[in-house]
Amino acid sequence: MRILRGVTLILKNKVMLYMLTRYVTYGMSFFVSMYAANRLGPYYYGVWGYLMLLLNYFNLINFGIPQAAQIFQIQNRENLYRRDAFEKSGFVLTGVLGVGIICFALYERIVGITFFEKYELGNLFYWICLCGIINYFNLYYSKVYRVKNKLLEIAFHQTFVVLLTFVVVFLKEGYPLLQWMLGAYVIAYSIIFLFYSFREGITFKGEFRFCDCKKIINKGFFLFLYNSGFYFIMISTKTIVSINYTVMEFGYFTFAYLLGYAVLQLLEAFSYLISAKLLNKYRSSNAEVVSSTIRLIRVNYVALFHGIMYLAMIVFPVFIRFVPKYAGTLLMINLACLTMLLFTNSFGYSTFLMARNKERVLAFIAIFSLGINVLLGVFFVKFLQVNYQYTILPTLLTYFLYAYLCVYYGRKELKLDRSIMNVFEDCFPLRLLFPFIVAVILILCNITYLLCIPFVVYIALNGKTIKEIFHSFKRIFNKPEIIDL
Known part of the structure; x- marks a missing residue:
């Protein structure tokens, strides 16, 4: 009976049903x-x-x-x-x-x-x-x-x-x-x-009405620059690899990126659910409400993703054994995971800027970051002539720059302090930075058997955050109507 009750509860709860189908x-x-x-x-x-x-x-x-x-x-x-x-x-x-x-x-x-x-x-x-x-x-x-x-x-x-x-x-x-x-x-x-x-x-x-089309195009153009610039950061890296390396090496690159992105997908369902609600919430004229919303989202999304990714790094060596043709891609898989971590660090502020009609600011950030990524990518491939496994490093650096700029301009819109240290702490809190640094050192030194350490460090530094994440998800599942517009 308990199992039947649980199934009935899931079928009646649109959030749980949506999340279940996504997972x-x-x-x-x-x-x-x-x-x-x-x-x-x-x-x-x-x-x-x-x-x-x-x-x-x-x-x-x-x-x-x-x-x-x-x-x-x-x-x-x-x-x-x-x-x-x-x-x-x-x-x-x-x-x-x-x-x-x-x-x-x-x-x-x-x-x-x-x-x-x-x-x-x-x-x-x-x-x-x-x-x-x-x-x-x-x-x-x-x-x-x-x-x-x-x-x-x-x-x-x-x-x-x-x-x-x-x-x-x-x-x-x-x-x-x-x-x-x-x-x-x-x-x-x-x-x-x-x-x-x-x-x-x-x-x-x-x-x-043509005037409505014009409004959509005018607003959409800068959103396009933002979205295209942001996503073209990774796509430009793929394009550089596809042109300068063999078809087989591009296959290895695609496989490694796919595993890193697969972990990101675990939270994309949650992100999709709340994004429209955030656009509405961020329109509030109350700065305290907006700031608390940004903090809540960054805790529940960014911090959670870091923990999931460190856990995935422990598991990936097991998956690789089932596809021996790709056994040599583990280094790049781990680098792709770290890149995805920095991908999420802009979350909260990027949506806030969009809701405040700052498409031009977002477009500038995205296009500037894209240009940096292309320059770094060409430098790594043409001048340093790195192995294909290291071609994702320019994107890792670019995503950090992108996240930093989103936080900077978000804090500017909220009239908060924009000193380098305050922006950096907001962009990459120490409780998330320390396990990231440990992971970078272990991966670049190819000490994969110790990749459990970043996860342990993460747990030790984020105990209160994990409890807050648990309560937030519990509230959404118990009251699914809170995501409605």
Whole structure:
């Protein structure tokens, strides 16, 4: 009876149900990635990584339209007429983005792109273009559904691609598996698009107005610079590696990054749930409320992620044994983990600046950081000629710079002290810095059998923080309505 009661409780609690579906999906995604890497081999996994790199480019080059349209819908959620108008305008602009991919595909067909020859993509390129077009609409739909608190539809969106890929990964190996996996993406994206289109979360009754499109584009452009600059930091690193190293080495790089990013995904579900709520909360004119919200988020997200990542570093050597073809990537996997740690250190302040309409500040931070990353990446690869395992170090340094600047400008907006030490302490508290330094030393010295030490140091320095994290999650699960807009 207790088990039945527990299952009933989960099914009635939208937060628990959403989180459960996400974690099941992440588990499946991790298994698929590991199994596919083994079945494809480093070479074809490198080709797969390049296809996913192209899809990432398509997803990011959206000129901030989904994010800007969502912000306007949140700001006008009490005025249904205006909300629906922005919803429809955003949909039309999303269609224009799809036309852009079609033009790009035609250019490749007529003129050709030399970068693609190395990976022998052939017709696979056009299928990934189709994925990009459909996914523009799916991503936009997910933003609209989040405004309307429809989490189950979003959970289906985030689960179905992995589910279908999970099925096909057992059927083939080598190049045929590569084709089947890409086919699974096309089919899954198409079904998700139809699912969103015929649900009640989307209305096409709103009035289409060019002035609304202009507002979305104006706001979205700087959000695009911010998002593209930020995510292009890692994508630029992948691009540099894909051009300057062999297809097989890029396969190793893709595998190592994937494991580091897999841990980050554990908290992305939580981040997605609260991001829209934060945008609304940060609009408060009460500086104390905003400051306490930022602190709460940084404790519950940043500190928790550090602990999970140190724990993952202890476990990764065990996973590597199941994919012996990638046994030499453990050093880079650990460096990718440290890079992901610094990725999260900006959380709280970056969302706050967005809510305060500081898109231009965020755009400056992101583009500046991207430029630094490209310069460092070229320096490491061309001049230092480092082994591919160390090519992620420029990104590690860049993410710290990015986080520092977000904290600096966030504190400036809150009229808080911006001295170097105060900003650094806020960006990287000593209770998180010490275990990070220990981890860096152990990894660079290749003393992997002592990687339990950073986790022990983390636990010792963050006892009170861990208790606070536990109580915060308990409150969200007991009162799921607190995430509603």
